[in-house]
Amino acid sequence: MSKHEDAAVPLLSARGLTKAYGRTPALRGAGLDLRAGEILAVTGPSGSGKSTLLHCLAGIVRPDEGTVSYAGERLAEQPERRLGELRRTDFGVVFQFGQLIPELTVRDNVALPLLLGGLGRAQAGARAAEWLERFGVRGQEELRPGELSGGQAQRVALARALVTGPRVVFADEPTGALDSLASEQVMTALARAARESGAAVLLVTHDAQTAAYADREVRMADGTVAPLEVTA
Numbered sequence: 196m197s198k199h200e201d202a203a204v205p206l207l208s209a210r211g212l213t214k215a216y217g218r219t220p221a222l223r224g225a226g227l228d229l230r231a232g233e234i235l236a237v238t239g240p241s242g243s244g245k246s247t248l249l250h251c252l253a254g255i256v257r258p259d260e261g262t263v264s265y266a267g268e269r270l271a272e273q274p275e276r277r278l279g280e281l282r283r284t285d286f287g288v289v290f291q292f293g294q295l296i297p298e299l300t301v302r303d304n305v306a307l308p309l310l311l312g313g314l315g316r317a318q319a320g321a322r323a324a325e326w327l328e329r330f331g332v333r334g335q336e337e338l339r340p341g342e343l344s345g346g347q348a349q350r351v352a353l354a355r356a357l358v359t360g361p362r363v364v365f366a367d368e369p370t371g372a373l374d375s376l377a378s379e380q381v382m383t384a385l386a387r388a389a390r391e392s393g394a395a396v397l398l399v400t401h402d403a404q405t406a407a408y409a410d411r412e413v414r415m416a417d418g419t420v421a422p423l424e425v426t427a
């Protein structure tokens with residue numbers, strides 16, 4: 196068993212992260228561990244640094260100080276090309292507004308990461324249709340995102356995040372723009388898909404109902420995570 200497959204070693208781990216935007220500190224020594232296959236909620240008040248932490252963990256933002264390790268690789272030591280590859284193959288992301296491409300059909304939105312990864316059109320389309328079905332979006336493959344409800348659009352965004360079989364899904368306020376019924380449907384679908392595929396989920400939310408889907412919760416305040424979760 197390699198080191199990062201050992202259950203005691205976190206899949207993704209951050210230590211001592213700091214990040215400032217100009218004079219505004221967003222992170223002040225934040226750290227956490229995400230274990231393979233777990234759903235971890237990061238909660239806390241607005242401005243406490245949750246999104247910035249998620250962006251650092253996903254390799255989207257480089258922290259000013261501190262380390263992020265994914266499966267034994269230090270992200271800071273990786274060239275942009277490797278980070279891009281990780282984001283395409285190992286990581287999936289969903290934001291508050293699904294960020295689907297408005298000009299593409301629902302199916303093509305979900306197929307896109309597979310096409311970018313080199314899969315043929317027919318296979319990518321078929322796999323996209325399977326994932327849309329798993330997320331309860333049926334018969335809407337030919338629609339454009341603008342024709343969907345908010346909840347449907349988020350389930351399409353989840354299908355797109357999971358279609359490549361990522362090991363980590365980063366979800367930043369995935370229910371932030373939804374009413375409570377649509378939130379429940381989105382979270383049920385996300386939790387089930389993550390369990391079935393074995394993906395870990397880093398779930399940023401300020402909503403207790405959404406955080407309740409997680410196995411574990413850590414809370415942020417003023418750019419730090421309390422309590423610091425440390426795996427020995």
Ligand SMILES: Nc1ncnc2c1ncn2[C@@H]1O[C@H](COP(=O)(O)OP(=O)(O)OP(=O)(O)O)[C@@H](O)[C@H]1O
Binds near residue numbers: 219221242243244248
């Ligand atoms: N791109 C940016 N430019 C300037 N300041 C930023 C930027 N992103 C975040 N900040 C600031 O960094 C701090 C932390 O923001 P962040 O979005 O990480 O917190 P959050 O807990 O996710 O907040 P929210 O729940 O409101 O999204 C805030 O003071 C915010 O204004």
